[in-house]
Amino acid sequence: MLEKVLRVSKILLPVFILTVLIAGAAHVYAAHPPEPTAPAEHAWWFWPLILLILSFVLGVFAVMAGVGGGVLYVPIVSGFLPFHLDFVRGAGLIVALAGALAAGPGLLRKGMADLRLAIPMALIASSCAIVGAMIGLALPTNVVQTLLGATILGIVAIMLKAKKSEFPNVPQPDALSQSLRIMGVYYEPTIKKDVQWQIHRTPIGLGLFVFIGVMAGMFGLGAGWANVPVLNLVLGAPIKISVATSKFLLSITDTSAAWIYLNNGAVLPLMVVPSVIGIMLGSFVGVKVLAITKPSLIRIMVIVVLGIAGVKALLKGLGIG
Amino acid sequence: MASHATEEQVLYANILNKGMLVGLLALVVTFVIYGAGILSPKIPLADVQNYWVMPVSDYLKQSGIHAGWAWLGNLKYGDMLNFLPIAFLSLLTIICYVAIIPGLLRKKDTAYVVLAVIEIIVLIVAASGMLGSGGH
Numbered sequence: 001m002l003e004k005v006l007r008v009s010k011i012l013l014p015v016f017i018l019t020v021l022i023a024g025a026a027h028v029y030a031a032h033p034p035e036p037t038a039p040a041e042h043a044w045w046f047w048p049l050i051l052l053i054l055s056f057v058l059g060v061f062a063v064m065a066g067v068g069g070g071v072l073y074v075p076i077v078s079g080f081l082p083f084h085l086d087f088v089r090g091a092g093l094i095v096a097l098a099g100a101l102a103a104g105p106g107l108l109r110k111g112m113a114d115l116r117l118a119i120p121m122a123l124i125a126s127s128c129a130i131v132g133a134m135i136g137l138a139l140p141t142n143v144v145q146t147l148l149g150a151t152i153l154g155i156v157a158i159m160l161k162a163k164k165s166e167f168p169n170v171p172q173p174d175a176l177s178q179s180l181r182i183m184g185v186y187y188e189p190t191i192k193k194d195v196q197w198q199i200h201r202t203p204i205g206l207g208l209f210v211f212i213g214v215m216a217g218m219f220g221l222g223a224g225w226a227n228v229p230v231l232n233l234v235l236g237a238p239i240k241i242s243v244a245t246s247k248f249l250l251s252i253t254d255t256s257a258a259w260i261y262l263n264n265g266a267v268l269p270l271m272v273v274p275s276v277i278g279i280m281l282g283s284f285v286g287v288k289v290l291a292i293t294k295p296s297l298i299r300i301m302v303i304v305v306l307g308i309a310g311v312k313a314l315l316k317g318l319g320i321g
Numbered sequence: 322m323a324s325h326a327t328e329e330q331v332l333y334a335n336i337l338n339k340g341m342l343v344g345l346l347a348l349v350v351t352f353v354i355y356g357a358g359i360l361s362p363k364i365p366l367a368d369v370q371n372y373w374v375m376p377v378s379d380y381l382k383q384s385g386i387h388a389g390w391a392w393l394g395n396l397k398y399g400d401m402l403n404f405l406p407i408a409f410l411s412l413l414t415i416i417c418y419v420a421i422i423p424g425l426l427r428k429k430d431t432a433y434v435v436l437a438v439i440e441i442i443v444l445i446v447a448a449s450g451m452l453g454s455g456g457h
Contacts (some may be wrong), residue, residue: 269403
């Protein structure tokens, strides 16, 4: 019965353990950080333009690879551009939030994102995202950078290993989901009929959203990479309901974390606005390009790029790269 | 294809849709005002690149910018004006939650009323700045 829970936990928990171990090494390095290099002199619009273009490209690839923009944005921008991680995480959260807000209405109206499923999960995740954001802003930068690198490599592992289940078998809903009446019906065009769904293992799922919330807040990542496996493989929601509800969930989880970054001064409009515009335009183009490309090939490319960004973040955090 | 979305879900979606469109449009408009220099910024545009390379705590110290809701008193500056749509987009979820509560009450859906009220409190606490400001 707990096979699927264990499968997800086997992937998620080592990420946490690895990040904690590496954090220790990063603490040692924290005592002797390198001198910050002087910023290159450019016209004010130079870096915002680079951000706009890069975010556009990330937006295109994110749609085609089926991942959120934030998970690509934070490691790549913090790893390869001169912005401090504090501001990149703040911008990353606003980017993920804007994407979730834009997608949310359509998904809710179609009945793909489910409000009754999202509300309890969102409460746990958004509360924990606040804690994560506060931890992230309190820890030394190199520690957060190192943890980010380890987490990104963990996400790469999840993307490579995690299975999907179109219509998970949920023979009996658990007591909590029954009392909250978390169940629904959606129209599945591939089989041309309505599909009824219900969930189980709700307490375990809620527990996993504690970790998801903390990580989303700490690193400024959207958390779709973790939401979907938990909703689909642990709770047993159909994959389409899981993906749509996950996207909508981000609009709530990222809101709470975004406020912490905003109130701490870690949001710079000159970074945020080009990033939001770029990634949204990229998403629109990505949807069009998706129809004429092989998503599996794009997905492999994104995993490779994410892997490189994860290693780069890890090395940067440890003072090696 | 009939939608199976509930009444609250459709209401939530409609408010979110309108708010998101207004917020994103405002984000672009205020950025144009900022970038075009229609309103002068609190931090000169050319100087921002000197700040975004440093931790947020150093940025706040060196720039003299106050964290939290201080931007609200500085809306005459182009850069601070941009926080208005950002804050609006970040407040949208609270507005949507408030809007669905009457429907949930009518259906005597007590559990979800309680969950929605707690979520609103969580988001208001996060937005209030009560949980500290100022970075590392």
